[in-house]
Amino acid sequence: MNETKLVVEKPTKQVLEEYSKISIRYKVESVYKLQYIRSGLGGIMLVEEPVKPQFKDYDSNDDNPSLLINQFDLTNWAVISAFxxxxxxxxxxxxxxTKGVNMLQDRDDLVVVWDIRVNNEYRGMGIGTKLFQECIEWAKENDxxxxxxxxxNNNVVACKFYASQDAKLSNINKFVYADVPDEVQFIWSIDID
Incomplete structure (x- = not known):
């Protein structure tokens, strides 16, 4: 196997189309359920519970990265590609x-990892870690x-990955996804030094 090379690219139509060929599909075998302590006043505990295995594919929705170019001004965006x-x-x-990206809160000192993915055959080899660390470096370089x-909450593997990268669970939003009410939005954050 060759050494993984990371390349920072502009999100052109061609780059996004090539990027979109990498599957983001994953197997759901457990979910995090929210347990409220004293109605939330004592905190919220996340309890991992097994579920009947099923596959989730974000690209099967209208969320395919190749469509981003039609939805946002990508002038300030970047694609970090692993080869x-x-x-x-x-x-x-x-x-x-970028205006219109809610998670950026109309600020110019935040960056959002809009999408991160690794080809199924290459998962578990440290490529995700390299990509995420490069995202942090890019954020530093852009102040x-x-x-x-x-x-x-149904992407337990991703949650554990972000926690392993020292990200902190900063937001839990239970009623964000009207079309999939059992899914809970988790926002993970890393403060950049």
């Missing part, structure tokens, strides 16, 4: 300083004070 030789095996899309990333 093994000539093969694109992973990547991350960074949203920065950002915080990096944010969204996931859901």
């Amino acid at each position: 093994e030789g000539e093969k694109r095996v992973g990547g991350a899309i960074l949203a920065y300083n 950002c004070t915080r990096l944010k990333v969204e996931t859901q």
